[in-house]
Amino acid sequence: MYTIHPVPKHYAWGSHDRLQHLFDLPPQESEGPLAEMWFSGHTGSASMLEMPSPKGESTLVSVPTAIVHDPLDMVGHKSSDEFGPVLPYLFKIICAREPLSLQVHPIDFEARAGFNEENARGIALDDPTRSFKDTNAKNEMVVALEPFMASVGFSTRNVAMKNLALVNHPVALRMLAALQSTNEGEVSADSKQIMQTGLVDGESHDLDQSESTNFGAQAAFDNFQSADVMMPVASSVWHLGMKRIFRAFHAAITAGPVDAQLLLDALQAGLGKATATKQILAFEYAIRAATAFPGDASALALLMMNPVLLDEGDSVFIPTGTPHAYIHGMGAEIMTNSDNVLRAGLTVKHKDIEHLLKCLNCKPSMPIDPSDTRVGRFLTRDMVVYRPHVNEFMLVYGRVDAQHTPWPVLDAMAKRYDAIVRQVSGHPTLPHLGPRIVMCTQGAVKCVTERDTRVLHQGEAVFVPASDGWLSVDPVTDSSADSTGSFVAASTPF
Numbered sequence: 001m002y003t004i005h006p007v008p009k010h011y012a013w014g015s016h017d018r019l020q021h022l023f024d025l026p027p028q029e030s031e032g033p034l035a036e037m038w039f040s041g042h043t044g045s046a047s048m049l050e051m052p053s054p055k056g057e058s059t060l061v062s063v064p065t066a067i068v069h070d071p072l073d074m075v076g077h078k079s080s081d082e083f084g085p086v087l088p089y090l091f092k093i094i095c096a097r098e099p100l101s102l103q104v105h106p107i108d109f110e111a112r113a114g115f116n117e118e119n120a121r122g123i124a125l126d127d128p129t130r131s132f133k134d135t136n137a138k139n140e141m142v143v144a145l146e147p148f149m150a151s152v153g154f155s156t157r158n159v160a161m162k163n164l165a166l167v168n169h170p171v172a173l174r175m176l177a178a179l180q181s182t183n184e185g186e187v188s189a190d191s192k193q194i195m196q197t198g199l200v201d202g203e204s205h206d207l208d209q210s211e212s213t214n215f216g217a218q219a220a221f222d223n224f225q226s227a228d229v230m231m232p233v234a235s236s237v238w239h240l241g242m243k244r245i246f247r248a249f250h251a252a253i254t255a256g257p258v259d260a261q262l263l264l265d266a267l268q269a270g271l272g273k274a275t276a277t278k279q280i281l282a283f284e285y286a287i288r289a290a291t292a293f294p295g296d297a298s299a300l301a302l303l304m305m306n307p308v309l310l311d312e313g314d315s316v317f318i319p320t321g322t323p324h325a326y327i328h329g330m331g332a333e334i335m336t337n338s339d340n341v342l343r344a345g346l347t348v349k350h351k352d353i354e355h356l357l358k359c360l361n362c363k364p365s366m367p368i369d370p371s372d373t374r375v376g377r378f379l380t381r382d383m384v385v386y387r388p389h390v391n392e393f394m395l396v397y398g399r400v401d402a403q404h405t406p407w408p409v410l411d412a413m414a415k416r417y418d419a420i421v422r423q424v425s426g427h428p429t430l431p432h433l434g435p436r437i438v439m440c441t442q443g444a445v446k447c448v449t450e451r452d453t454r455v456l457h458q459g460e461a462v463f464v465p466a467s468d469g470w471l472s473v474d475p476v477t478d479s480s481a482d483s484t485g486s487f488v489a490a491s492t493p494f
């Protein structure tokens with residue numbers, strides 16, 4: 001196995017101390033916000049491996065170079081056969097101090113088409129206005145390393161309408177109208193009245209006089225054709241519910257800048273009227289977003305999405321096309337080997353609404369927790385396995401302890417799944433044999449393969465090639481390092 005050095009990403013929404021502390025970075029590398037640490041074979045930002053040189057010293061080799069040089073040794077037969085001589089996943093530790101963009105990852109053919117189109121237009125790969133950095137669709141999963149907040153996928157139309165009905169803001173009213181629009185994209189008679197009077201369910205919305213008149217006048221003669229022309233080709237077979245969601249989302253992300261204080265006041269007032277736990281959470285996330293990005297009406301889109309609050313060890317899988325926004329927290333993130341992000345708002349980076357809308361999945365759906373399916377097979381002693389339905393990646397989050405004291409993360413799972421967890425027998429070997437990356441997130445752990453042993457301290461990581469054979473992560477039992485530790489291990493699901 002080889003030491004792997006992560007690539008730091010200093011995005012504005014990152015933390016000023018969390019990742020710096022986790023990775024024990026020297027002061028000169030700790031300046032400014034640090035958002036992500038990439039363990040990566042992506043050619044745009046490749047990690048370096050410490051490998052032995054022919055003279056016996058260690059030398060730095062990039063992950064793609066090492067894999068291309070000896071794919072069978074590094075990623076093995078199966079991975080090479082299926083994905084070629086590449087690392088099929090990208091593994092990151094991510095820390096959001098502030099919300100990051102409202103975004104969608106491209107679906108397969110849009111990623112290929114978009115990449116080729118931007119190449120043909122001569123947009124350089126590192127151009128900040130470029131959307132497609134590679135040809136891959138990007139499925140993604142995050143496992144919380146501490147409480148982690150996110151908005152993921154669309155909630156039902158009912159939930160969205162209940163939330164938006166509490167918001168006294170013209171864009172929210174327009175979104176409400178979209179959720180009640182006809183198949184042809186007309187504003188329904190009821191909605192026209194609501195928008196002209198500011199009355200929702202008989203309750204006055206007290207729109208500011210000028211706004212009410214302007215907005216009412218515009219809405220009365222308006223329809224949603226400007227949204228409909230941006231629907232993807234597949235929308236010809238969409239049911240009305242999906243078209244309405246598309247139009248409402250479109251209304252939020254294309255509203256342009258709005259008065260920051262009016263938007264915040266409207267959201268605060270809505271929060272005051274919110275009752276259900278999820279509803280309160282949705283408002284809290286929208287308020288965080290509207291505070292971090294003053295005057296960005298796309299914060300209202302979070303009111304039509306599922307608010308998720310993960311505890312340590314909880315996870316969510318985000319398939320391509322799913323709208324999402326991470327709000328706060330630190331997590332381990334793994335995805336297809338892709339850096340394709342299509343942003344709608346809540347960002348200082350490049351937005352690409354046209355391509356985002358082509359990929360947008362408008363079907364309401366509950367967030368997918370990849371750890372709660374086939375739980376009996378996936379929970380092993382002090383390790384939780386997260387395996388979504390993709391071929392490129394899976395994650396293990398585990399803890400080692402020479403004294404065998406109970407692990408709170410598994411305890412929490414045990415409460416949730418009760419008997420099943422208690423029946424599961426201990427099996428400390430990680431389940432798969434492809435290319436693996438193990439990172440120690442706390443204390444110390446000992447990685448043991450069929451041909452190598454390595455102790456990792458917090459923030460250290462190794463790349464375990466396929467040729468190393470089975471891998472187990474054990475506690476350190478002598479006094480050379482902490483006897484407890486936790487780790488995250490990325491691998492292919494085979």
Ligand SMILES: O=P(O)(O)OC[C@H]1O[C@](O)(CO)[C@@H](O)[C@@H]1O
Pocket residue numbers: 011036100101103140324326333335341343347349
């Ligand atoms: O480009 P932004 O808006 O900073 O967000 C980028 C990040 O968002 C994510 O796609 C999370 O969904 C990360 O994988 C990615 O690095």
